[in-house]
Amino acid sequence: xxxxxxxxxxxxxxxxxxxxxxxxxxxxxxxxxxxxxxxxxxxxxxxxxxxxxxxxxxxxxxxxxxxxxxxxxxxxxxxxxxxxxxxxxxxxxxxxxxxxxxxxxxxxxxxxxxxxxxxxxxxxxxxxxxxxxxxxxxxxxxxxxxxxxxxxxxxxxxxxxxxxxxxxxxxxxxxxxxxxxxxxxxxxxxxxxxxxxxxxxxxxxxxxxxxxxxxxxxxxxxxxxxxxxxxxxxxxxxxxxxxxxxxxxxxxxxxxxxxxxxxxxxxxxxxxxxxxxx
Amino acid sequence: xxxxxxxxxxxxxxxxxxxxxxxxxxxxxxxxxxxxxxxxxxxxxxxxxxxxxxxxxxxxxxxxxxxxxxxxxxxxxxxxxxxxxxxxxxxxxxxxxxxxxxxxxxxxxxxxxxxxxxxxxxxxxxxxxxxxxxxxxxxxxxxxxxxxxxxxxxxxxxxxxxxxxxxxxxxxxxxxxxxxxxxxxxxxxxxxxxxxxxxxxxxxxxxxxxxxxxxxxxxxxxxxxxxxxxxxxxxxxxxxxxxxxxxxxxxxxxxxxxxxxx
Numbered sequence: 001x002x003x004x005x006x007x008x009x010x011x012x013x014x015x016x017x018x019x020x021x022x023x024x025x026x027x028x029x030x031x032x033x034x035x036x037x038x039x040x041x042x043x044x045x046x047x048x049x050x051x052x053x054x055x056x057x058x059x060x061x062x063x064x065x066x067x068x069x070x071x072x073x074x075x076x077x078x079x080x081x082x083x084x085x086x087x088x089x090x091x092x093x094x095x096x097x098x099x100x101x102x103x104x105x106x107x108x109x110x111x112x113x114x115x116x117x118x119x120x121x122x123x124x125x126x127x128x129x130x131x132x133x134x135x136x137x138x139x140x141x142x143x144x145x146x147x148x149x150x151x152x153x154x155x156x157x158x159x160x161x162x163x164x165x166x167x168x169x170x171x172x173x174x175x176x177x178x179x180x181x182x183x184x185x186x187x188x189x190x191x192x193x194x195x196x197x198x199x200x201x202x203x204x205x206x207x208x209x210x211x212x213x214x215x216x217x218x219x220x221x222x223x224x225x226x227x228x229x230x231x232x233x234x235x236x237x238x239x240x241x242x243x244x245x246x247x248x249x250x251x252x253x254x255x256x257x258x259x260x261x262x263x264x265x266x267x268x269x270x271x272x273x274x275x276x277x278x
Numbered sequence: 279x280x281x282x283x284x285x286x287x288x289x290x291x292x293x294x295x296x297x298x299x300x301x302x303x304x305x306x307x308x309x310x311x312x313x314x315x316x317x318x319x320x321x322x323x324x325x326x327x328x329x330x331x332x333x334x335x336x337x338x339x340x341x342x343x344x345x346x347x348x349x350x351x352x353x354x355x356x357x358x359x360x361x362x363x364x365x366x367x368x369x370x371x372x373x374x375x376x377x378x379x380x381x382x383x384x385x386x387x388x389x390x391x392x393x394x395x396x397x398x399x400x401x402x403x404x405x406x407x408x409x410x411x412x413x414x415x416x417x418x419x420x421x422x423x424x425x426x427x428x429x430x431x432x433x434x435x436x437x438x439x440x441x442x443x444x445x446x447x448x449x450x451x452x453x454x455x456x457x458x459x460x461x462x463x464x465x466x467x468x469x470x471x472x473x474x475x476x477x478x479x480x481x482x483x484x485x486x487x488x489x490x491x492x493x494x495x496x497x498x499x500x501x502x503x504x505x506x507x508x509x510x511x512x513x514x515x516x517x518x519x520x521x522x523x524x525x526x527x528x529x530x531x532x533x534x535x536x537x538x539x540x
Contacts, residue, residue: 044392046306046369049381053306057367057392096309101320101365102393145391147364151431153391200432201361207434207512216302244303249437259435260391263303 029277030071032235036270038065038086040109042143043263045246048255052244054263056096059145061109063089065268078119078131086111091145107146113139115183117165127172133165135183149201155260157194157213157247161185177225177233187215189251196260211260214253215245225274235272241265306379311369314339319346322369323399331374334399338418342370345414349421352412353428353449358504360432366424368395388423390430395423402455411451425449434512439479440491441511441518447492448499454485461489473534477515497537502526 040061047053069082091107093100115137123130139159146152167181189212197208223237247260311322321343324333334342346368354362369380376383376398386397402408402416409415425446436442447458454461462470471482471490479487498507506525510518519530526533 043305043307044389044394046389046396047304047379047381048387050302051300052303053379053381054303055305055307055379056309056369057394058307095320095367096307096311096322096369097313099313101367147393149361149363151362151364198431198434201363206360206432209435209512249435257435257437263305265305 027278028073030069030073030274031276032067032069032071032272032274034065034067034069034235034237034270034272036065036067036237036268038063038268039266040086040089041265042109043265045258045261045263048258052246052263054244056094057102058094059091059103059107059109060094061089061091063087063110065270067270067272076120078117078133080115080117080119082113082115082117084113084115088142091143102147104146104148104150107144107152109141109143111139111141113137119165119167127170129169129171131167131169133167134162135165135185136160136162137185139187150203151199151201151206153196153198155194155196155211157192157211159187159192159194159213159215161187161191161217175227179221179223179225181219181221181223183217183219183221185215185217185219187213187217187245189214189248189253194247194260209249209259211247211249212251213245213247213260213262215243215247215262217241217243231276233274233276235274236270237272238267238269240267308379312336312339314343315365316343316347318350318363318365319343320365320367321346322367324370324372328372331372332399332401333372334370334418338401342368342417342419345412345417346419346424348412348414349424350428353421353425356449356504357428357432358508360508362428362432364393364431366393366395366427368397368419368424370397370399370419372399386419386423388426388430390427390435393427393431395419395427397423406455408452408455411457420450420452420455422446422450422452429511433508436511437514438477438518439487440473440476440494440515441507441513443488444476444491444495445507445511447488448495451492453488453492458489458492462493465489470538473530473537477518494537497540501533501536 042059043054044057045052046055064087067084071080088108088110091103091109093102095101115135117133117135119131119133121129122132142156144152144154163183163185165183170178192213194211194213196211198206200206219241221237221239223235225233225235227233243262243264245262246255246258248256249259310325312325314321321339323339326333371379373383380396383398386395388395397419410417429445447453451458469486473494476491476494509525510521513521523529
């Protein structure tokens, strides 16, 4: 068994182990479902020296977002498991002046994320709480970049990620909760696998290769929770994600034969319903 | 007051954290472009009154466009069977901003996945004259990066510098606005690299490596045909010698002796 597989299994087992005590009758439980808008922008690698630069042309899409979340809270720990799906949507491009010279019919993009957060309170003062967390998860992303001629490049990757989080909560007097959260996610070449396949205008396979990504992602989320009834509330959230990095055909932490890259920015806004019980 | 300070502190922290990716990659998307287009090329140049540095004139932009059309057609026809008909986007940055925005002010680079070339506007000196292998006089943007886009798109991503840069230098035929053959002829015996040295590329300076590998790939194409070179394009340096033998019946060492002794 190679190092990559061993490390991936270790991370998954750790995540499952940490998830095991999530459900406990002595805790507060919350289940939420959300839906909303998701905007995706993927830039070109304009500058390939470090720090790299992203620029035009840019791929973009607009899609629907579905999010399901289970949260359990005890005295000093909070566990959260979330699954977020960005539904398949057509891709378009902007060459800097609003015109599309890069993408043809049939181009698409979609992704699914599963994230587990384990949070601990750091500072609690009056109505403020600042908590820090460890999080890990798995992300699947698919993109079919169809060029105007009909030639296309298909990429998909499965990534395990880990990283720290910070969350600030403010409880207003009328039971409204305002939250601001930040996740830093590290995608290491030994914890992920991707495949790139390109086809010419006649549909003939031109090239295919596995790839191993070294990405860094930041997630910034602002959320408001407004009570409706005793145990329920409505949530309203906006989220911004920046994902940057490159992928080589072999596992490397430095750019070598970069066969894939991501300079992706996403923005989403969603509304949801939350129900809590003890 | 204390509450406001905490809110302010939290907001500052979150603001800093949310821009953390800037340490790895900065967004540099600019929208100030004049666009010139033809069937195969979409050329973006800075407007003539752009605030940073001198920009190409309208006549120069038309000339770049017309040169690139020639390169595009010639490169596609030289590649053999592969088909390619997508437009290529070219962004020409002014010299004074190029280093910061595209990482070089002495040329450019290509992003084949996005059919895109980023290049620096470098006007010729008054007494400087250069005619490239396609007969274009004083071209402001050469064929090198266009060759990268087309070759990567139709053949795939090369694992060796020899194939990536050799192919582009062969198709361009020039380096630093001089013919690669003139440069190669001026090299000393030690500066004329062997195929094995080029295959095992290790920090050989670009001005030496590029003309050498362009001349070598041209030799391979002339001796064994473009189909053999295309078949080696995406292979690793360990795989290339054995695949070369499988395709031609000639060992890498035999070919190397013939190349150096020609």
